[in-house]
Amino acid sequence: MNQAQLLQSVVASLPEIVVIIGACILLIVGLFVPPGRRHLLGWAAIAVILLAAALTFAIGGENDGAYSSMFVTDQFSRFFKGIFYIATALTLLMSRRFIEIERINIGEYHALLLFALSGMMIMASATDLLSIYVGLELMALCTYVLTGFMRRERRSNEAALKYVVLGAVATGVFLYGVSLIYGLTGTTELSAIAAAATGQARDPGILLAVAFIVAGLVFKIGAVPFHMWVPDIYEGAPTPITAFMSVGPKAAGFAVILRVFLNPLVAVSEVGLVVAVIAVVTIALGSFVALVQDNIKRLLAYSSIAHSGFALLGIVAGGPDGIASVMLYLLIYTFMNIGIFAAIVVMRSERVQGEAIEDFSGLARSHRALGLLMLLFLFALAGIPPTAGFFAKFYILVALIDQGMVAIPVIAVLLSVVAAYFYIRIVMVIYMREPVAGTAPAFTPDLTLVLAIAAAGTILIGLFPQWFLDLAQSSILQR
Amino acid sequence: MDFPWLSIIIFLPAAGALVLLFLRDDLAIRRVALGVTFADFLLCFPLLLGFDASTHEMQFTETHTWIPGLGIRYALGVDGISVLFVFLAALLGWICVLASWRAIETMVKEFMVSLLAMQTLMLGVFSALDLFLFYVFWEAMLVPMYAIIGIWGGSRRVYAAFKFFLYTLAGSVLFLVGIIVLYFQGGKTFDILALMQADLPFALQSWLFFAFLVAFAVKVPMVPVHTWLPDAHVEAPTAGSIILAGVLLKMGAYGFLRFSLPILPEASVYYSTFMLLLSAVAIVYGGFLALAQDDLKKLVAYSSISHMGFVTLGIFALNGQGLGGGILQMFNHGVTTGALFLFVGLIYERTHTRSIADYGGLMKAAPIYTVFLGLFTLSSMALPGLNSFVGELLILSGAFAARPVIAAISILGALLAAAYLLSMFRRVALGAAEVGERFRIWDLTRREVAAALPLAILVIWIGLYPKPFLTIIGASAEHLLEQVHGVEGTE
Numbered sequence: 001m002n003q004a005q006l007l008q009s010v011v012a013s014l015p016e017i018v019v020i021i022g023a024c025i026l027l028i029v030g031l032f033v034p035p036g037r038r039h040l041l042g043w044a045a046i047a048v049i050l051l052a053a054a055l056t057f058a059i060g061g062e063n064d065g066a067y068s069s070m071f072v073t074d075q076f077s078r079f080f081k082g083i084f085y086i087a088t089a090l091t092l093l094m095s096r097r098f099i100e101i102e103r104i105n106i107g108e109y110h111a112l113l114l115f116a117l118s119g120m121m122i123m124a125s126a127t128d129l130l131s132i133y134v135g136l137e138l139m140a141l142c143t144y145v146l147t148g149f150m151r152r153e154r155r156s157n158e159a160a161l162k163y164v165v166l167g168a169v170a171t172g173v174f175l176y177g178v179s180l181i182y183g184l185t186g187t188t189e190l191s192a193i194a195a196a197a198t199g200q201a202r203d204p205g206i207l208l209a210v211a212f213i214v215a216g217l218v219f220k221i222g223a224v225p226f227h228m229w230v231p232d233i234y235e236g237a238p239t240p241i242t243a244f245m246s247v248g249p250k251a252a253g254f255a256v257i258l259r260v261f262l263n264p265l266v267a268v269s270e271v272g273l274v275v276a277v278i279a280v281v282t283i284a285l286g287s288f289v290a291l292v293q294d295n296i297k298r299l300l301a302y303s304s305i306a307h308s309g310f311a312l313l314g315i316v317a318g319g320p321d322g323i324a325s326v327m328l329y330l331l332i333y334t335f336m337n338i339g340i341f342a343a344i345v346v347m348r349s350e351r352v353q354g355e356a357i358e359d360f361s362g363l364a365r366s367h368r369a370l371g372l373l374m375l376l377f378l379f380a381l382a383g384i385p386p387t388a389g390f391f392a393k394f395y396i397l398v399a400l401i402d403q404g405m406v407a408i409p410v411i412a413v414l415l416s417v418v419a420a421y422f423y424i425r426i427v428m429v430i431y432m433r434e435p436v437a438g439t440a441p442a443f444t445p446d447l448t449l450v451l452a453i454a455a456a457g458t459i460l461i462g463l464f465p466q467w468f469l470d471l472a473q474s475s476i477l478q479r
Numbered sequence: 480m481d482f483p484w485l486s487i488i489i490f491l492p493a494a495g496a497l498v499l500l501f502l503r504d505d506l507a508i509r510r511v512a513l514g515v516t517f518a519d520f521l522l523c524f525p526l527l528l529g530f531d532a533s534t535h536e537m538q539f540t541e542t543h544t545w546i547p548g549l550g551i552r553y554a555l556g557v558d559g560i561s562v563l564f565v566f567l568a569a570l571l572g573w574i575c576v577l578a579s580w581r582a583i584e585t586m587v588k589e590f591m592v593s594l595l596a597m598q599t600l601m602l603g604v605f606s607a608l609d610l611f612l613f614y615v616f617w618e619a620m621l622v623p624m625y626a627i628i629g630i631w632g633g634s635r636r637v638y639a640a641f642k643f644f645l646y647t648l649a650g651s652v653l654f655l656v657g658i659i660v661l662y663f664q665g666g667k668t669f670d671i672l673a674l675m676q677a678d679l680p681f682a683l684q685s686w687l688f689f690a691f692l693v694a695f696a697v698k699v700p701m702v703p704v705h706t707w708l709p710d711a712h713v714e715a716p717t718a719g720s721i722i723l724a725g726v727l728l729k730m731g732a733y734g735f736l737r738f739s740l741p742i743l744p745e746a747s748v749y750y751s752t753f754m755l756l757l758s759a760v761a762i763v764y765g766g767f768l769a770l771a772q773d774d775l776k777k778l779v780a781y782s783s784i785s786h787m788g789f790v791t792l793g794i795f796a797l798n799g800q801g802l803g804g805g806i807l808q809m810f811n812h813g814v815t816t817g818a819l820f821l822f823v824g825l826i827y828e829r830t831h832t833r834s835i836a837d838y839g840g841l842m843k844a845a846p847i848y849t850v851f852l853g854l855f856t857l858s859s860m861a862l863p864g865l866n867s868f869v870g871e872l873l874i875l876s877g878a879f880a881a882r883p884v885i886a887a888i889s890i891l892g893a894l895l896a897a898a899y900l901l902s903m904f905r906r907v908a909l910g911a912a913e914v915g916e917r918f919r920i921w922d923l924t925r926r927e928v929a930a931a932l933p934l935a936i937l938v939i940w941i942g943l944y945p946k947p948f949l950t951i952i953g954a955s956a957e958h959l960l961e962q963v964h965g966v967e968g969t970e
Binding site for chain 1: 641660
């Protein structure tokens with residue numbers, strides 16, 4: 001690599017560099033900030049994100065040769081980075097009160113979130129199995145630590161340990177697949193693999209390698225059969241981190257899956273049917289198991305599994321609309337899921353944990369605005385128009401039926417009726433029960449801002465989806 | 480572009496709901512809600528007066544692009560069929576507010592907001608000319624209705640609300656898949672009028688017919704997917720029952736008229752006997768069930784199933800009289816059954832019992848109430864000279880022309896109606912028992928008379944002089960028949 005190429009690569013990855021340097025600075029500065037002022041670190045982290053976002057969209061253009069073709073900046077990666085910025089910034093905003101109550105308000109918290117962000121950004125831009133792996137691990141390691149951040153809480157520790165062990169296995173499986181690919185084709189670059197794989201007859205070795213890689217990625221998005229970790233980890237992690245994991249790393253996992261799956265390599269190995277089965281079973285499992293949950297974080301964990309399955313359907317559909325529908329789904333899901341988790345964070349007070357569904361009894365009477373917002377997010381998650389959640393599902397169905405598939409949409413919509421049951425059960429608890437004493441939801445300004453942004457996203461994308469549709473359609477990979 | 484009457488009529492209640500969010504005083508909230516719904520009702524008069532009954536074309540149309548990427552438009556318009564239901568929904572809107580004036584005491588703001596949201600969505604359903612827009616209105620209605628039943632309903636309200644929500648949702652998601660299939664097969668458009676021109680193969684029509692049938696049959700409701708209705712009706716507050724019976728049930732039948740018949744004509748003709756049979760079953764079965772009820776609301780609810788059976792009977796007779804009568808009867812049923820639920824609600828406010836056995840001799844305690852109740856009871860059993868008679872007569876003559884045996888069976892339903900309604904009226908209003916001694920009963924207040932009077936006027940007017948209504952329906956119904964049979968004729 002000569003100097004010009006290096007410079008070009010640095011420019012292409014400037015946003016990532018900014019985020020990583022910002023994280024390092026926060027890590028050091030955090031040591032010297034007195035506890036009473038640590039919330040300033042959160043604001044600093046948000047400033048870093050805004051700077052990175054500005055750079056991402058200011059630099060623009062297409063660059064597919066950075067770092068010896070391991071890293072690209074294209075419209076596709078920018079779309080996903082947009083999701084990551086929104087998810088991380090909103091997570092930081094909603095964290096302040098929660099980490100103060102949990103007494104985990106230390107500088108590393110913000111730095112780790114930024115490192116996780118940079119990992120996700122690398123994942124979205126990576127075009128080489130190795131650079132994908134680097135991003136994946138960077139993100140995963142940070143989320144392991146963040147999951148266990150509540151050191152005095154047993155659930156948190158247990159969750160972190162489970163996550164590390166299971167996550168390491170998944171990464172190992174992924175790496176094994178990568179090594180097989182390298183052995184068979186002599187390269188780890190996605191486009192080169194594709195070129196090597198297409199010409200020949202189907203090689204069982206490649207099939208095996210693809211299966212391993214897919215398994216590793218499916219773990220990240222929490223789809224069946226690698227979904228077991230999701231409920232425990234979602235329940236144990238600090239609530240803002242749960243919110244973050246349910247949107248950020250999941251979207252990053254989808255970004256990689258889209259890059260890998262849209263590759264001719266996967267097209268030749270005909271995993272479409274497998275993905276279809278995975279998607280349907282994932283929706284079914286998430287929807288049915290969520291019916292019997294009493295802890296709202298666990299319930300949302302299963303709901304998040306079901307949503308992963310639904311988004312996977314867009315990959316099953318394939319084609320430009322299929323890809324765009326997955327991307328739009330993830331964007332919309334970010335808003336509504338962050339919204340509902342922010343409402344749960346609002347419920348957390350010094351005395352009340354606010355995680356049992358019972359804690360929400362009669363919320364509509366004691367805290368009208370919070371009740372209404374939760375109603376909005378829950379119906380959005382259930383996919384009821386005119387919220388954005390409906391349009392997300394609608395577009396996936398359009399993409400599927402465009403490809404002539406009708407049986408899968410029918411199953412999917414019927415399962416979404418099952419899912420609607422547990423969402424409206426929470427609405428029932430909020431609106432139709434007598435209020436319980438002792439809950440003390442608190443709207444701090446930053447939480448209000450998060451809720452307002454999430455609600456605005458959920459409503460506006462639902463009412464005026466065209467702009468976002470264009471955005472998703474123009475961001476799909478051109479292959 | 481003309482003055483956007485329809486948009487204003489549709490979104491005025493929604494705007495009112497937004498205003499309500501910022502009010503604190505319950506009385507002010509009630510007054511604003513009443514003002515908004517009444518203004519909405521008044522806005523319907525220019526619509527009716529400006530309506531040209533000589534054509535089947537859509538009128539007062541508005542078209543704007545909404546989501547061009549998927550060919551989705553914001554398109555509104557009314558023809559002779561839908562204009563009646565826009566009027567009906569707007570009329571029942573303010574009657575519902577009056578009916579809830581005292582009945583709703585907790586969370587008044589939320590209630591009125593739900594009611595106004597409902598109003599917007601119902602008006603939207605009847606005016607939408609784009610399938611996507613229609614579906615958005617149709618499905619969004621679940622939310623306020625779920626709240627109305629679940630929050631302000633009776634003792635088993637939560638169960639009833641869940642049942643209502645899930646039944647309706649399960650029905651409409653298949654409809655959604657059907658819509659998207661239709662979108663691709665009909666030339667990538669959601670334009671209802673354009674889809675009517677699409678010539679779809681019969682096999683596809685059959686599939687879509689059944690996908691649509693599930694959604695519409697749940698709403699109507701037709702046997703065997705009717706079981707949510709008694710629960711929802713019994714548990715819902717009065718206003719909820721009025722909306723359910725008056726407008727929501729009409730949407731199923733409206734779906735048949737707007738989608739099944741014109742877009743899937745061959746399948747509609749092919750399956751018409753099946754539909755007629757289902758209708759006859761609903762008429763007779765609903766009638767027998769109503770006969771066995773002691774709960775006033777349940778009785779009216781089951782009678783609704785029976786009467787909506789007449790509506791679908793008329794529609795699927797697929798001839799001029801049946802169709803015209805079916806559409807008129809939809810309107811009649813909205814007026815009459817809405818009124819019956821209103822009156823059940825009014826007496827429940829006084830006695831807090833709905834068991835017929837607790838009543839008797841109401842005539843002495845509340846004479847004005849009883850006169851109105853008698854009028855609406857007679858209207859419901861289709862006494863000649865009142866509105867339902869005209870509708871049922873047309874329906875039955877249409878049905879006899881199409882399938883005499885099924886029509887003959889349906890006559891039984893009319894007899895049953897006389898049996899259960901007259902017996903109900905006798906046991907409640909007449910007799911020696913003095914209900915006035917056991918409960919503190921007062922006669923209708925001015926507010927309550929104001930709510931009942933327009934409905935009573937319509938009952939008598941349509942009964943004596945139905946021509947204006949039939950004229951409005953006429954051209955559109957005729958055109959609908961041409962669409963159904965025209966295709967059949969060319970084969």
